[in-house]
Amino acid sequence: MKIFLISNMYPSDEYPNYGIFVKNTEEILKSEGWTVEKAVLYKSHSKLSKLLSYILYYLRIIIKGFFGKYDAIYVHYASHNSYPLIILKSLKKSSEIFTNVHGSDVVPEVQSQEKHQKYVKKLLHLSTIIITPSNYYKNLVAEKYQVDIEKIRVFPSGGVNKNIFHQKENRQNVFADLNLSNNYKYVGFVGRLDVGKGWDIVLPAVKKIKDLGHFQGRKLIVVGKGSQQKDYETLVEDLHLQDDIIYFPLLPQQKLSEVYNCLEVFCFPTTRKGESLGLVGLEAMACGVPVIGSKIGGLLDYIQDGENGILFEVGNDDDLKEKMIEFFSMDETKTEQMKKAALKTAERYEVEHIKPLLIKIFKGYQRSYNHVN
Incomplete structure (x- = not known):
């Protein structure tokens, strides 16, 4: 089977986690012995560079898609890729498009993303198969x-x-x-410092816990960068949390794994309705770390309240504070049970376990394709 992989997010040496899941799906397809050719974009530094990259990227999609002989065109992110694919489909009606939707594809986070929605809808109706990261997202898309x-x-x-x-x-x-002291216990937050990621929920919660005397012997580890970096730094200063936070910018996955392994609990305070899965929560669980997460999106697919983690009300730092104190107050037997349950949950999402799902999606289509042709 020959597949044309398209994504406007793909990891690079400088940004190793940028669209890492796209590369992971590529490796799964290749492991089946299938040929994967790709048109991808790497993270750009300037607006001009980004504009030029998109123009060349769109041209590459249309030209390769039109002249290439592919069994399937597999695209990650419908919004920014809808334009060239709609054109390609009009030029080459036999194109079989598999569209993998994520996050803001379906639930725009800022007003500027709304303009893509009518094209997203058209692309999804033109697609042979639509792939979503969770059952929550499947129902939302439908x-x-x-x-x-x-x-x-x-x-x-x-x-x-x-x-x-x-x-x-x-x-x-x-x-x-x-370079961490093992004299402390650590709470973790990993995510872009952007709208909806919840960094502005976890900081006030930690401040309130500290003021109540429940954060002694603990520190918060924050990993991430983003458009709200200055706002984050300002809030840290306003809340006087400088001595309570250990900050890392973007880290490669190996280092992220080390961070998770230092945590007693992972905090996932997203407010995004478009949180289609929340892979960072599962990565933390794979390291034996329970997750305190928002009652929203794909998190509801895998966080079992009181078993492998705790759920709290979306955007409510008071409730997050209460749930964190609840976790800190648990005895060792209960926290060990949560850790084991977290590990068991993560096993269901491990690459080798879910790999057959993606292969089945393409093989199921391949059988019908061969039958028709």
């Missing part, structure tokens, strides 16, 4: 765009790589590698 739910498949965004995300045998070495 309802919002009035597409046949029978052509929607669920595949959890490349899954969790257990070769990277797993419990480390020697945590002392991990603390040393990250």
Whole structure:
């Protein structure tokens, strides 16, 4: 089978986690012996560079898609890729498009993203198969765009790589590698410092916990960068949390795994209705870390309240504060049970476990394709 992979997000040496799940899906397809050619974009630094990159990228999609002989065109992100694919489909009606939707594809986070919606809808109706990261997102897509739910498949965004995300045998070495003191317990937040990611929920919650005297002997680890970097830094200063936070910018996956292995609990305070899965929560669980997460989006697919983590009300830092204090107050037996349950949950999303789901999606189509042709 020959597949044309398209994505406007793809990892680079400088941004190793940018669209890493796209690369993971590519590796799964290649492992089946299939040929994968691709047109992808890497993260740009300037607006001009980004504009030029998109122009060349769109031309590459149309030209390769028109002249190439592919069994399937597999695209990640409907919004920014809808324009060239709609054109391609009009020029070459035999194009079989598999569209993998994510996040703001379906639930725009800012006003400027709304303009893509009519084209997203058109692309989804032109697509042979639609792939969503969670059952929550599957139902959302079917309802919002009035597409046949029978052509929607669920595949959890490349899954969790257990070769990277797993419990480390020697945590002392991990603390040393990250220059962390093992005299503290650590709460973690990993995510872009952008709208909806919840960094502005976790900081006030930590401040309130600290003021109540429940954060002694603990520190918050924050990993991420983003458009709200200045706002984040200002809020940290306003809340006087400078001495309570250890900050890392973007980290490669190996280092992220080390961070997870240092945590007693992972905080996932997203407010995004477009949180189609929330892979960072599963990566934390794969390292044996329970997750305190928002009652929203794809998190509801895998966080079992009171078993492998705790759910709290979306955007409510008071409730997050209460749930964090609840977790800190648990005895060792309960927290160990949560850790084991988190590990068990992550196993269901491990790459080798979910790999057959993606292969089945393409093989199922391939059988019908061969039959027709």
